[in-house]
Amino acid sequence: MTVVDALWRRPPRVPARAPQGAVVVEARDVSLSLGGVPVLRGVDLAVRAGQVLAVVGPNGAGKSTLLGVLAGDHPPERGSVTVDGEPLYAWSATELALRRGVLLQRVDVSFPFTVTQIVRMGRAPWAGTPAEDWDDEVVAGALAETDVAAFADRVFTSLSGGERARAALARVLAQEPAALLLDEPTASLDIGHQERILGLARLRAARGDAVLVVLHDLGLAAAYADTVAVLSAGRVAASGPPAEVLTAERLTEVYQYPIEVLRHPGTGAVLVIPRRDGPGDPPSPSPDPTDTTAASTT
Template sequence: MTGTTRHSTSWRSLFARTPDVPARPTPGTVTLRATGLTVRRGTRTVLADVDFQVTAGEIVALVGPNGAGKSSLLAALAGELEPSAGTVKLEGHALTHWSPADMARRRAVLPQSHTVGFPFTAREVVAMGRSPWLHTPAADNDDALVDAALAATDVTHLATRAFPSLSGGERARVALARVLAQDTATVLLDEPTAALDIGHQEAVLKLAAERATDGAAVVVVVHDLGVAAAYADRVTVLADGRVAADGPPRTVLTRELLTDVYRHPVDVFDHPATGAQLVLPERGRH
């Protein structure tokens, strides 16, 4: 992706905030908090008494094995999954306090699947991210924000293509551009790199980091523990619907904990040249 730094660092200067355009939380402010969160699907408990929060200016990575509850937690935080017990608060208020439009001006969500029922163009899909700002002063900058999002995710050349005709990776980048164009203080990303090649994976994670640097609170579900180590300020490890650990990557991503949670030997070591923390599954010789 080209030009990401230029576009992301100028995002907040595109328009002034007014009563219709919520002010950005100051760095370190909790934007989204779950307390005692329990979620059941039928007779199965998928989240049990989970406490979680994210603050403005940080990236939190949600990691854990399949079925641990990562996507369920993200959906509950987004208000898309009704909790059986506990509370979720967005900017200090219960989710039920906000109208759908008010909530959409404060948090944006990237789901795992990217489907559109009609042949909208890629630009039209990205422009959907601006719909919460209709009839507010922020709408004056819709075109600029859409253009910036298309450029940041390297899909400007796809703007006139029908969304259903795009490859899985292209659809994923267009969907991310929609989230960026929405321009919210809290961003929830469910496996944003799943369909991407290595280069675009790194570019997406750098975009997420830049949004946090710009003051957003970012929660990202990832399977790659090395990605969590490299990009997250905090890592929350889920196992069997509960929080197994939460804290800085070097504190949380240990051989002992990960081997136990994933039920497979995991190596954690520092890169010999850069000193960066590396997390890899243990493999025998072939």
């Protein structure tokens, strides 16, 4: 009997709740090339129970590819990925689905499923377990949390982009995995739903889930993440609390665009904005700190 046969034939192992701060999903020295081009280079990353980890970086930094590696969609060329302390391949597909849920940037559906049917698919890993008795309650809760209950009976393909994104997230929430891996969950949403979805991520973390969210919006990362990992050219340029990692100098260097980091005058919260010299004017080039040829003034 092969290892794969053994995984499929054994009853699925239902996960126990991880203690606060425990590593649920981890990448160690992960490297990967796609089409002969290096995309990830020696990445170390830990997604911990009870915390929100935001992965940010410019286009092409490797954010979505890293999420795919953590989810098991892209085997790394070097390094390892573990879930609950064991390699990805040690879990059956059902066991893995009980431990991590994945929201992709784009969700395509070819059949005329309703929103409720799509969300109920998230309960499939729990079939045959005592948790199956709670399916209706969990699905209803996920529909309400993502603000899609009002169109629960509509066909998924009839929804707008933002509505589809929220319905797809509801499916992942209904799955009730120990770790949520969310790729740009706010990309097609209005500002109110952006705040609501990131608030949900914080709520799930408060309940003990491990949450990784890939974001382009640095302001949302600063506001909702416990830890921010900045990717640059496939490497982790910095990782830590938002106030320590999201500095003007670092972000300007990574994004190759002048960025300012301010403190809110009332709350002290970190605010990240592009520098603008004036209405309609491009920003002046940032001085190169390595340039020693420029004349100094006193």
